[in-house]
Amino acid sequence: MRVELVTVGDELLLGDTVNGNAAWLGRRLAERDVEVTRSVVVGDRLEEIVQAVRDGLDRADAVITTGGLGPTSDDLTRDALAKAAGVGLVRDPALERRLRDRVAAAGRTLQPMALRMADVPEGARTLANSAGSAPGLCVDLPGGPVYVLPGVPFEMHAIMDEVVLPELAERAGLPEVARRTLRTAGLWESVVAARLAPVEAMPGVTLAYLPDPAEVRVRVTAAGDDPAALLAEAEGRVRELLGDAVYGAEDETLDRVVHRLLAERGATAATAESLTGGLIGAELTRMPGSSATFLGAVVSYATGLKHRLLGVDEALLAAEGAVHPEVARQMAEGVRDRLGASYGVAVTGVAGPEPQDGRPVGTVYVAVAGPGSPTRVTRPRPPVPGPGDESRAALRRMTVVYALDLLRRVLLGLDSEPAAGDARNDREEKG
Amino acid sequence: MRVELVTVGDELLLGDTVNGNAAWLGRRLAERDVEVTRSVVVGDRLEEIVQAVRDGLDRADAVITTGGLGPTSDDLTRDALAKAAGVGLVRDPALERRLRDRVAAAGRTLQPMALRMADVPEGARTLANSAGSAPGLCVDLPGGPVYVLPGVPFEMHAIMDEVVLPELAERAGLPEVARRTLRTAGLWESVVAARLAPVEAMPGVTLAYLPDPAEVRVRVTAAGDDPAALLAEAEGRVRELLGDAVYGAEDETLDRVVHRLLAERGATAATAESLTGGLIGAELTRMPGSSATFLGAVVSYATGLKHRLLGVDEALLAAEGAVHPEVARQMAEGVRDRLGASYGVAVTGVAGPEPQDGRPVGTVYVAVAGPGSPTRVTRPRPPVPGPGDESRAALRRMTVVYALDLLRRVLLGLDSEPAAGDARNDREEKG
Numbered sequence: 001m002r003v004e005l006v007t008v009g010d011e012l013l014l015g016d017t018v019n020g021n022a023a024w025l026g027r028r029l030a031e032r033d034v035e036v037t038r039s040v041v042v043g044d045r046l047e048e049i050v051q052a053v054r055d056g057l058d059r060a061d062a063v064i065t066t067g068g069l070g071p072t073s074d075d076l077t078r079d080a081l082a083k084a085a086g087v088g089l090v091r092d093p094a095l096e097r098r099l100r101d102r103v104a105a106a107g108r109t110l111q112p113m114a115l116r117m118a119d120v121p122e123g124a125r126t127l128a129n130s131a132g133s134a135p136g137l138c139v140d141l142p143g144g145p146v147y148v149l150p151g152v153p154f155e156m157h158a159i160m161d162e163v164v165l166p167e168l169a170e171r172a173g174l175p176e177v178a179r180r181t182l183r184t185a186g187l188w189e190s191v192v193a194a195r196l197a198p199v200e201a202m203p204g205v206t207l208a209y210l211p212d213p214a215e216v217r218v219r220v221t222a223a224g225d226d227p228a229a230l231l232a233e234a235e236g237r238v239r240e241l242l243g244d245a246v247y248g249a250e251d252e253t254l255d256r257v258v259h260r261l262l263a264e265r266g267a268t269a270a271t272a273e274s275l276t277g278g279l280i281g282a283e284l285t286r287m288p289g290s291s292a293t294f295l296g297a298v299v300s301y302a303t304g305l306k307h308r309l310l311g312v313d314e315a316l317l318a319a320e321g322a323v324h325p326e327v328a329r330q331m332a333e334g335v336r337d338r339l340g341a342s343y344g345v346a347v348t349g350v351a352g353p354e355p356q357d358g359r360p361v362g363t364v365y366v367a368v369a370g371p372g373s374p375t376r377v378t379r380p381r382p383p384v385p386g387p388g389d390e391s392r393a394a395l396r397r398m399t400v401v402y403a404l405d406l407l408r409r410v411l412l413g414l415d416s417e418p419a420a421g422d423a424r425n426d427r428e429e430k431g
Numbered sequence: 432m433r434v435e436l437v438t439v440g441d442e443l444l445l446g447d448t449v450n451g452n453a454a455w456l457g458r459r460l461a462e463r464d465v466e467v468t469r470s471v472v473v474g475d476r477l478e479e480i481v482q483a484v485r486d487g488l489d490r491a492d493a494v495i496t497t498g499g500l501g502p503t504s505d506d507l508t509r510d511a512l513a514k515a516a517g518v519g520l521v522r523d524p525a526l527e528r529r530l531r532d533r534v535a536a537a538g539r540t541l542q543p544m545a546l547r548m549a550d551v552p553e554g555a556r557t558l559a560n561s562a563g564s565a566p567g568l569c570v571d572l573p574g575g576p577v578y579v580l581p582g583v584p585f586e587m588h589a590i591m592d593e594v595v596l597p598e599l600a601e602r603a604g605l606p607e608v609a610r611r612t613l614r615t616a617g618l619w620e621s622v623v624a625a626r627l628a629p630v631e632a633m634p635g636v637t638l639a640y641l642p643d644p645a646e647v648r649v650r651v652t653a654a655g656d657d658p659a660a661l662l663a664e665a666e667g668r669v670r671e672l673l674g675d676a677v678y679g680a681e682d683e684t685l686d687r688v689v690h691r692l693l694a695e696r697g698a699t700a701a702t703a704e705s706l707t708g709g710l711i712g713a714e715l716t717r718m719p720g721s722s723a724t725f726l727g728a729v730v731s732y733a734t735g736l737k738h739r740l741l742g743v744d745e746a747l748l749a750a751e752g753a754v755h756p757e758v759a760r761q762m763a764e765g766v767r768d769r770l771g772a773s774y775g776v777a778v779t780g781v782a783g784p785e786p787q788d789g790r791p792v793g794t795v796y797v798a799v800a801g802p803g804s805p806t807r808v809t810r811p812r813p814p815v816p817g818p819g820d821e822s823r824a825a826l827r828r829m830t831v832v833y834a835l836d837l838l839r840r841v842l843l844g845l846d847s848e849p850a851a852g853d854a855r856n857d858r859e860e861k862g
Contacts, residue, residue, distance in 0.1 A: 012453075015453070015461065018449055018454040020449055022446070022450065022472070026446030036474075037479075038471060039471070040471050048468075052469070055486075277709070277714075278728050279710075280709065281708045282710045282713055285707075294732055294733075295733040296736045297709050298730070299702075301721075301728075302727055305726060305727045309729075338740075351719075352719070393717070
């Protein structure tokens with residue numbers, strides 16, 4: 001099965017918008033082993049759209065278009081489809097009713113122009129849109145089907161996943177699939193991939209790695225007679241092979257996991273930050289309602305403030321500088337104590353681009369102080385960064401993940417350490 | 432002048448990479464009034480690249496390709512160009528020498544495969560690459576020139592700006608241009624555009640608006656006989672019409688401006704944050720060397736900590752809740768005092784999605800305490816956000832900008848207020 005993508009919109013040619021829709025469609029199709037022959041962007045011009053759709057069907061078995069389905073005069077995709085099919089546009093009474101109902105429910109008046117959205121090429125099927133008002137369309141041309149999707153990403157995603165992919169799969173006799181994304185922290189992508197080689201070898205299972213600084217999401221796709229059972233088996237193997245590094249699944253980000261674990265224990269957290277400058281606090285306040293489990297942060301960027309605001313030993317700071325495991329420990333205990341939190345999380349380190357206090361860029365210490373057990377201090381080993389502002393940003397971002405991940409491990413009572421204690425992680429990346 | 436873009440790479444079709452190169456090229460060409468006919472992505476397949484280049488020259492006066500110029504066997508663009516031109520590849524001695532010198536200088540051995548990067552289609556011109564090792568190429572086909580650029584963005588940008596755009600301009604008789612980006616804070620895009628209507632009307636001047644939360648960058652392009660003089664005139668008008676809202680130019684971000692103003696005054700800053708959770712501190716520590724002018728932050732997310740850590744009046748908090756102008760004032764003065772900074776910056780507000788203490792989402796107070804003048808407190812008016820996590824993130828991001836912008840105004844001794852006091856800003860956006 002080969003598909004060609006046609007994305008419609010002057011804003012894409014002008015570069016005002018980056019073509020995220022084409023990338024998303026490419027990933028979805030690749031997961032199902034559907035080949036994308038070309039991905040073409042055309043402007044809001046009738047003839048161009050018609051030509052791109054025809055060219056696409058010359059090369060591929062189907063065409064998917066996005067964009068140009070709105071109500072304004074520069075939305076020409078439905079006209080282009082009618083022209084390519086050699087038919088006229090007809091008003092779909094069900095679509096018209098739905099439009100009128102929506103507008104009435106919102107207490108507004110229907111603009112005559114908006115009725116364009118109820119027009120479809122004669123003989124076209126409408127594709128249900130569970131996420132918005134504009135349905136997708138499918139027109140069967142002699143060269144193959146043309147699926148016409150709106151440009152609004154979440155609407156396009158819904159129609160693609162719920163209607164188009166299942167239909168393409170059936171047309172091409174593609175096997176049924178089940179899919180799940182597992183989230184890991186602290187391991188490098190190459191290490192995750194090496195460990196998961198046995199899962200890669202399972203028939204019907206494919207893995208995709210989606211790396212972020214200090215995190216890797218693993219998307220597991222299972223295809224076959226009973227994809228749900230195969231997925232469960234594959235997921236079990238992944239969890240076995242990656243162990244504690246798997247912190248969540250799907251959209252459960254690390255901050256959400258930490259909030260959940262804190263809430264389950266009736267506990268709260270506070271952070272003491274240096275090189276991250278407040279990023280850990282910012283991460284722990286992304287989620288609405290986070291004030292139930294996050295109290296606050298002290299950013300002691302100037303070395304002297306580590307003593308004044310957090311009670312870190314002045315002699316220690318004078319002797320060792322700010323980047324030292326004992327400083328991290330005292331910061332975590334200090335912020336826990338002074339803010340009255342159940343858990344104190346602290347980071348200190350060198351974000352670069354210059355060394356600090358004689359420590360090289362990338363030296364980072366993370367500490368978590370909590371009730372009932374000694375304070376944990378680890379030294380994660382981020383990949384050695386290149387020069388410049390971008391590596392500084394990446395190091396800061398990785399430090400946020402290391403800190404939240406250590407808090408997670410402490411909350412779960414795990415002795416394991418993230419990247420820090422993982423000699424294999426260290427060795428393989430450098431080797 | 433019409434140009435077609437051909438971007439080469441399986442990673443683009445598979446969606447592993449979003450096509451930022453096409454967007455960048457589209458913007459650059461649009462600024463010069465060059466029309467982009469289509470933007471086509473093809474995979475790493477020789478015949479596909481050849482066909483896309485030929486199709487492009489059927490529609491346009493020139494083709495620009497990016498990607499597929501590296502040293503590995505899936506880098507096929509130079510082979511495709513040779514094939515499209517009906518010539519062979521020849522090794523360019525100057526390129527070979529440069530490659531060998533670079534590798535030797537780095538103390539490495541040249542891989543035989545890497546020599547592919549010294550091969551060019553017979554008769555092709557090389558285009559100087561000031562940013563990297565792979566030069567661009569230009570092949571003149573019967574339908575027009577094909578410019579072949581590497582896929583690495585900063586190398587592609589360098590060759591495009593230094594060689595291709597000037598050459599296209601000369602071929603098409605496009606006027607010379609000069610270009611400058613001015614950065615504004617606190618005004619909405621629609622307001623900036625409305626105020627700049629007189630500049631839009633200047634012959635030879637075009638404006639592009641690049642909006643971020645609470646910031647708008649205005650790119651001024653001047654074309655004509657003396658573009659530098661025209662640009663200077665247009666820039667003067669823009670600064671006149673936007674006044675204090677213009678905080679910098681080109682890559683001088685707001686945090687850099689604030690650090691510079693602080694350093695010029697031998698002053699330091701500290702922040703007291705609530706809804707931003709540490710984002711202002713994070714912003715003020717993005718830049719290397721920021722410890723010279725930024726001391727630290729107190730994130731008093733829990734209401735009680737505003738009293739304990741910053742000395743905000745308990746009775747005030749009990750009576751008014753945390754979101755109140757007087758709370759913002761006391762936070763700013765408290766953090767200035769307790770951290771020993773010259774300036775204290777504070778924010779408190781409701782990021783949503785739920786109201787807090789009876790205040791609606793979007794209620795935000797920003798305060799700056801400093802030496803020698805009373806503490807300033809303003810209430811910015813962010814656009815009323817929609818529901819959900821994304822608006823929460825946007826509101827937090829806008830609050831960072833409002834806070835840094837108020838600090839900037841205080842440092843400059845300006846009485847003006849950002850979005851807060853700008854009735855026109857308010858009225859026009861809502862109208």
